[in-house]
């Protein structure tokens with residue numbers, strides 16, 4: 001530790017928070033949570049963040065992520081620890097500064113459920129900030145094949161990196 005008298009004190013850092021949201025909370029948003037947590041671990045800043053995911057629907061409450069999502073995550077060394085839960089418009093806004101839907105239907109559902117519009121957005125919006133041609137939505141892979149899950153992984157990885165970079169740029 002340096003104690004030079006001329007050095008400014010480090011800025012006070014509040015805990016940052018983000019909630020990832022998709023339809024079922026077993027494919028896309030658990031992967032976003034797991035990848036984001038992995039990036040935090042890599043950078044040694046896990047303790048600075050609260051990260052979670054949830055789903056618009058109630059169908060999978062209590063379930064682990066879909067085995068196809070787990071398989072793709074495994075291949076990239078990402079462990080998924082979440083259990084599905086449904087959105088909670090009464091509690092979540094007080095806990096999370098950012099509430100990010102995987103597609104525009106998720107975002108519309110969040111607004112309809114009463115989440116504050118100024119903290120709800122599209123997860124890939126942070127990617128689009130750097131590249132206007134970047135995809136804006138993470139497509140729902142549930143009824144598709146394995147390729148869809150591989151594509152989701154690529155999009156979510158890029159989106160998570162862009163989001164974390166932006167959150168670290170803006171205290």
Ligand code: 4NP
Nearest residue numbers: 022023024025026027028142
């Ligand atoms: P997710 O995918 O929203 O990425 O978790 C889905 C999972 C389940 C269903 C739909 C989408 N479902 O209809 O049960």
